[in-house]
Amino acid sequence: MIKRHPTYWFNDGDTILHQKVLSDHDDNDIFYRIHHSRFSWPESPKFLPGSSSQLVSELGSYISDNDQNTFRTMGENDSDEELLDGLNGCKYVVLDHEQAIDANDLVVLLDHFYGKNVLSPESDLTTRIVPILRITSLDQLNIPTLHEEAKKSFVRSFPNNAQELANFQGECAEEALAVAIQYDIRQPQKPLLYYLATQTHLELHEADSQDSRTSISTLSHTISTHMISLFTPLLFTPPPTSHMECTDALAEHWMPLVIAPAIEDSAMGKPLQTLERMKDVNWSECGLCEECVRIKREEWTEEQDRVWKIMDTWILEADAKE
Structure with a gap:
């Protein structure tokens, strides 16, 4: 029938x-x-x-x-x-x-062609962008122009710098990373790997292959180890300032405002988030002068950028070990 x-x-x-x-x-x-x-x-x-x-x-x-x-x-x-x-x-x-070809993916594609829900920068990642990415791929309907458009929408769904990544919440990060690897979409892989490496719990999507599971797990573990080694000394050492009074005030409040929250949040392996939280502290109320507060925040932003850049080296090292 x-x-x-x-x-x-x-x-x-x-x-x-x-x-x-x-x-x-x-x-x-x-x-x-x-x-x-x-x-x-x-x-x-x-x-x-x-x-x-x-x-x-x-x-x-x-x-x-x-x-x-x-x-x-x-x-x-x-x-x-x-x-x-x-x-x-x-x-x-x-x-x-x-x-x-998944029936739901086909309906999403038809929705796009009939103008009912056209692919756009505002499209939902899991219900619109990924289905179109799948169904337009070479091994399915092979619609290259729309496939490239879906790739661009996919890339725009993820952070492209350290400061954006510090506030990123990836509800479907595991599946998204598997998709990025499958379709060789490089740009989102670094922020997604960082996000997964900062999680204490990693469960890949059921549809992901065992090879994909192993690769992502290995990469995230390697990056997590590097981040903890890099960031722990900075986290537990109050930095100096330009003025002795400001240095003393910073050291006095470092334990309750930086170290204690980091320990509670298991943040030794979350440098970007922890640095962002350090920047958000009202250090002026703690006794630091305006100039020292500005300098410290600039330094912590530079440290975020350093972590972002060095991740490229960590990823290459992890890939070389596989």
Whole structure:
């Protein structure tokens, strides 16, 4: 029995998409009737005239040299006749098991092409950007222009400097990093690795491969070790200032305002967050002069930038060990 999609079945559509669901039963297969002109990125061979897809020639059949019975069997039941009536001449495209195209991803793609939820910088990462990234990739529908647009949206979803990363909260960081590695999107990998390295708990998405799990776990552990070694001496040593009085005031408040919160938050391995918190302290109320406060905050910002830059070396070292 044919199941047509409740939204994407248009009576004036000229293209039939046959979504083969990943199961042993064709009863669950989904059909879409859409407009070929909506696919404005013609690089995908699935939607080019003269591609491996077929034209429907009569009720429940199509013109093809191979797999003659595939579409015909879909129309053998009387209950399917009304559904199939009027399909003569429609382009017929099978999205088969080998491509493993997710039905939700396909709907997200159609939403984009039909203008219902167009990909934009404001698009949600997990429900819009990643699905379009997957379905437009080379091993699925292969729509390069939209795939590159999705990559740019993906990159914009993550911090690009130390100060942004200090305040970053990544709800789906593990899955996002696996996606970044899979599609070779380099820029987000460093902030995502830092974020994961600062977490005390690392659980990768169930869909990630074992190789991906091992690689990410190794990288995050290596970076975490480096960060603790680098940052611990700075954290437990009150820095000097330009004035003796300011140095004494800073040292007096260093334990309750810096060290104690860091220990409570296990922040020895979270240099960017801890430095940002140090910058946010009202040091003037602690007795430091305005000039010393300004200088210290500048120094802590420079230290954040140093951590950000040195992470490139740590990542290369970890990659070299694998």
